[in-house]
Amino acid sequence: MAACVAAASPALSADYKALDAEAARLMAVGKIPGLAYAVIEHGKVVHVSAQGWANVEQKRPLRTDTIMYAASISKAAFAQYVLMLVDDGKLDLDRPIKAYLPKPLPDYPRYADLAGDARWETITPRRLLTHSSGLADQRFYDPENKFRFNLEPGTRYAYSNEGINLLQFVIEQGLGLNVGDEMNRRIFVPLGMTRSSMIWRLDFRPNLADGYHEDGKFEEHDERGSVKAAGSLDTTIDDLAKLAAAMVSGQGLSAKARAERTKPSFPIVSKTQFPPFLIVDNPDNVKIGLAAGLGVVVFDGPQGHAFYKGGHNDITDNQLVCIERGERCIVLLTNSGVGQRIFPPLVAAALGDTGMPWAWEYGRALPVEAP
Structure with a gap:
């Protein structure tokens, strides 16, 4: 297996040799084809690593500048943009979305199913970002x-992907802003995230x-042809590390x-995150203060x-875990x-015991050690 490591300085690179070795061991035991990860300390990226294969059959190594699908970590990036609009005074988190739309939501063909249901008028940006709107996860x-x-x-x-995409729709229709272009202009370019986009770019290929x-079945990387705030971000570990550092340090936002x-x-009172409308509660959630932040989940x-955001599908599994202290x-x-x-x-090896609610995130307790 090939590996590519980049760090803030040669000295820091030496500090993380043991962590890279542990990552390689876990990958082999867990049968994970490719892993890219980054560590942030004191709001700065201190270590970035990529190991394994971008494509096993072609023996193409994963690199720190290899395009990977962020999946639902897109929601955390989108929330960063939404908070910028809040700072601008263009969006109020607790103002109903009807105040921003030129016409009632059911008058738009995509949302015509809500005709006759006045509950949409109670929806706010905060409810959409915290998955508390009551809207379906995916209409399909x-x-x-x-x-x-x-x-x-x-x-x-x-959990409602539809709800996140609805907020994108409100921003685009009500404020006249193109979310993909604006996230590039306000987040990706200033942070130096040159290989990140909410829509497919030919230079990624x-x-x-x-x-x-x-x-182990192969599936080709999807070329997503439209911006979806809930999950269309393509990025690299080099780039996403910069966004994580900005998020945990508050860069680009007011206090x-x-x-x-x-x-x-x-x-959050549910026993597990998925399926989202399974009404089974876990009273122990209150002990760790498990709750929805904006585009992230928070806990003590x-x-x-701390806060975190996962991103998953059948061929992708990602995590962003941050401790405020x-x-x-x-x-x-x-x-x-x-x-x-x-x-x-691996999270424990990098950060120590974080108390991450793995069982809630994945619907089951995860092993301390890879199988």
């Missing part, structure tokens, strides 16, 4: 392929990571907006207040549907 899961409420708005956390299912991201805006662990993070990107096999021990 619906037996009739309709967009509808599955719960009363504001009653409980229930020569150096990107393809994906692998749990059984008030930074605090909005990580305050517990809405309590052994090292204090010391402005510390680890970002993990894999081109495997089962990257979670190695996340708990």
Whole structure:
């Protein structure tokens, strides 16, 4: 297996040799084809590493500048942009979205299914970012392929990709802003994230990571042709490390907006994150203050207040975990549907005991050691 390591300085590179070795060991045990990760300390990127294969069959090594699919970590990046709009005075987190739209939401063809249901008028940007709107997760899961409420708005956390994309729609229709272009202008370019985009770019093709299912079956990297705030970000570990550092340090935001991201805006009482509308609760969640922040999940662990965001599909498994004290993070990107096999021990090796609610995130307790 090939490896590529970049660090802030030669001295720091030497400090992380043991962590790289542990990552390589876990990858082999967990049968993970490719892993890219970065460590942030005191709000600065101190180590970036890529190991394994971007494409196993072609023996193409994963590099720190290889394009990987961020999946739902896109939501955290989008929330960073939304908070910038809040700082600009263009968006109020608690103002109903109807105040921003030129016409009622059901008058737009994409949302016509809500005609006659006045509950949409209670939706706010905060409810959409905290998955507390009650809206369906994905309309294609619906037996009739309709967009509808599955719960009363504001009653409980229930993951909704549709809700995040609705906020994108409100910004584009109501404020006249192109979210993909604006995220590039306001986040990616200033941070030097030159190989990141919310929509497919042709220059990504020569150096990107393809994906692998749990059984090892290959699937080609998807070329996403439209911006989806809920999950269309293509990026690299070099780039995403810069965004994580900005998020944990508050770069680009006022102190008030930074605090909005990580305050517990809405309590999470569910036993697991998925399926989102399974009404089974875990009273122990309150012990760690498990709650929705804006585009992230927050909790209180052994090292204090923390936030994280995962990103998953059948060929992708990613995690961003940050601890506010010391402005510390680890970002993990894999081109495997089962990257979670190695996340708990690798996060612990990099950051120590974080108290991450793995069982809630993945619907089951994860092994301390890879299988």
